[in-house]
Amino acid sequence: MDSSMPKASVRAYAPASIGNVSLGFDLLGAALKPIDGSRLGDEVEIRAANAYSLEVKGGFAHKLPADTKQNILTQCYKHYLGQAAKQGHQLEPCAMVLYKNLPIGSGLGSSASSVVAALDGLNHFYGEIFDQQAMLLMMGELEGQISGSVHYDNVAPCYLGGLVLMAEQAENIALNLPVFDDWYWVTCYSGIKVSTAEARRILPQQVALKDTLVFGRQLGVFVHALHTGDRKLAAAMMQDVIAEPYRKALLPGFDQGRAFAMQEGALAFGISGSGPTVFAVCDDLAKAEKINQWLSTHYIQNADGFSHICQLDPQGSTAKKV
Ligand SMILES: Nc1ncnc2c1ncn2[C@@H]1O[C@H](COP(=O)(O)OP(=O)(O)O)[C@@H](O)[C@H]1O
């Protein structure tokens, strides 16, 4: 056993994220922060205990399986302790509380938020055994257990903050890109559930040559435009030729939402992750407010839905002793 049992409890927060950001299927992701100062993400509390336990609280706790063994946090705990044991650390158990604030199957990186809050919290609790790259690898693997394949476009921005491009190199999993601080990201969750695994299954395994060329051009030009500060060029690249043509059929009101947003001057509009959340990018707060209002009234389908005007969260997850 590691001789020093952690005494202080830890609380970790991990923000919602937009996977794909339209033009970067599985390769690009953005962390979100509502401009009204509210928090949009899961939180995890960790304290020393004689045996592992998990309690789930929060607005969307009732949507998760009652059996906590099926909660991804239990897999995070086992995986973290297993990896630590491989490095010679026999860690004492801990008790965890998950505040499940993000809706499940929403396209807001809900499972990623739980995974990142849990693993970042555990690493802080046990004295930062793993470095950032090792943590990202673990986060990707755990997220992959849920969605059916390893993709970092939610866990990486959620952990690192900002707008993140996946490099997937051993020592360089993800790269933070420059961002436009004056862009607003209106983010509207309709309230219905879309399973990420299912939304991946409906995609064709082969992509047509013409779409592959558009995909490559857009991603390359977008990164160039971010580095040169060319807002117009960057926005023009934000089209999804990979998933949106297939997935939008799962999203009632998607085409109307896009038509309204673009008519009101949005720079781009797309599906957040696998949906049903949609996002509109604006360079003007008044436009963002109008689109936020319209989506709240017309895109939301039930009482679970919500809409926020966000900016990118530059910080990503946070873990601190409490
Ligand atoms: N802590 C958790 N947070 C979110 N989903 C979880 C968690 N633990 C287990 N799950 C399960 O993982 C699946 C997540 O579905 P998914 O469509 O990937 O959601 P999301 O896209 O919002 O991350 C659901 O079946 C859910 O019950």
Ligand SMILES: N[C@@H](CCOP(=O)(O)O)C(=O)O
């Ligand atoms: N790149 C993934 C992103 C899934 O995001 P989620 O928030 O819906 O889990 C995909 O498009 O499948």
